[in-house]
Amino acid sequence: MTVPPVLKSPLAKSLKVALIQLKAGADKAANLAKVTKFIDDAVKTSTIGSLDLVMLPECFNSPYAVDQFRNYAELIPSGETTSILSELAKKHGIYIIGGSIPELAPEDNKIFNTSLTFSPSGEIIAKHRKAHLFDIDIPGGITFQESVTLSGGDKATVFKLGDFGNVGLGICYDIRFPELASIASRSPNNSFAMFYPGAFNTTTGPLHWHLLARSRAVDNQLYTVLCSPARDVGGSGYQAYGHSLVVDPFGKIIAEAGEGEEIVFAELDKDVIPKVREGIPVHYQRRFDIYEDIVGEGKVKVSDL
Numbered sequence: 632m633t634v635p636p637v638l639k640s641p642l643a644k645s646l647k648v649a650l651i652q653l654k655a656g657a658d659k660a661a662n663l664a665k666v667t668k669f670i671d672d673a674v675k676t677s678t679i680g681s682l683d684l685v686m687l688p689e690c691f692n693s694p695y696a697v698d699q700f701r702n703y704a705e706l707i708p709s710g711e712t713t714s715i716l717s718e719l720a721k722k723h724g725i726y727i728i729g730g731s732i733p734e735l736a737p738e739d740n741k742i743f744n745t746s747l748t749f750s751p752s753g754e755i756i757a758k759h760r761k762a763h764l765f766d767i768d769i770p771g772g773i774t775f776q777e778s779v780t781l782s783g784g785d786k787a788t789v790f791k792l793g794d795f796g797n798v799g800l801g802i803c804y805d806i807r808f809p810e811l812a813s814i815a816s817r818s819p820n821n822s823f824a825m826f827y828p829g830a831f832n833t834t835t836g837p838l839h840w841h842l843l844a845r846s847r848a849v850d851n852q853l854y855t856v857l858c859s860p861a862r863d864v865g866g867s868g869y870q871a872y873g874h875s876l877v878v879d880p881f882g883k884i885i886a887e888a889g890e891g892e893e894i895v896f897a898e899l900d901k902d903v904i905p906k907v908r909e910g911i912p913v914h915y916q917r918r919f920d921i922y923e924d925i926v927g928e929g930k931v932k933v934s935d936l
């Protein structure tokens with residue numbers, strides 16, 4: 632039997648988070664004013680004590696629409712959304728995982744769907760460009776082609792969240808690709824959580840939102856934290872699913888929003904990861920001798936039958 636080593640949690644101290652589930656409209660200034668108010672409110676009304684981190688949803692300053700991304704795109708770090716989030720992080724002395732915004736890359740005029748994380752002193756400590764673009768076609772359900780106007784990022788993102796430990800960051804459709812979470816959780820990265828700002832919809836949300844969040848948590852024995860826009864009831868555009876949530880490393884949902892605008896609070900307990908990994912030690916039972924070559928297409932070994 633594999634005996635797991637005596638475990639030190641990858642989360643050094645418990646982390647108190649708020650997820651801001653808000654609805655973005657066409658008016659960018661109004662979206663940004665709303666973000667400012669929601670973050671102020673989260674800090675003031677926290678039901679779990681002083682917050683460490685606030686997270687925003689995918690595309691919180693613009694409509695989630697292929698034909699609009701370029702109109703709302705900003706330079707990073709000189710754009711106004713970056714400045715506002717940096718100031719808010721500094722003002723409240725918290726980390727902010729800034730959902731995502733359309734980013735204009737001036738060197739090649741490409742547009743990316745980009746998430747920034749800010750430290751409590753307002754510095755950018757992580758930047759992730761959505762790597763897997765949301766190009767799907769479900770007849771009678773939803774057709775969406777991000778690649779019409781967006782380009783995909785070219786890296787997995789793992790970074791140090793100050794004294795808490797390491798975390799991974801993906802955006803929405805990225806959650807369907809388990810590799811990003813595996814990269815974050817495995818040695819030497821040893822992350823305690825994956826954060827996914829995400830805007831699933833009323834077709835794929837009921838099918839897969841909770842399933843994927845819980846799967847990535849169970850696969851990797853870490854927390855998964857997903858923050859969605861609120862649903863635009865009666866609106867004619869993209870209908871986000873809502874249900875922002877936090878899943879613990881056992882796969883249990885420990886906090887969840889409904890469909891409307893809402894703030895959800897959750898505490899990520901530092902002692903849960905070692906308990907899960909000691910009890911169900913898959914983290915130490917992986918057979919890299921069998922699957923080390925199975926990376927990328929065409930590399931699967933076919934056995935001699």
Ligand SMILES: NC(=O)CC(=O)C(=O)O
Pocket residue numbers: 765802803804805807829830831832835836
């Ligand atoms: N909007 C997305 O990027 C992903 C999504 O809605 C899905 O995977 O379903």
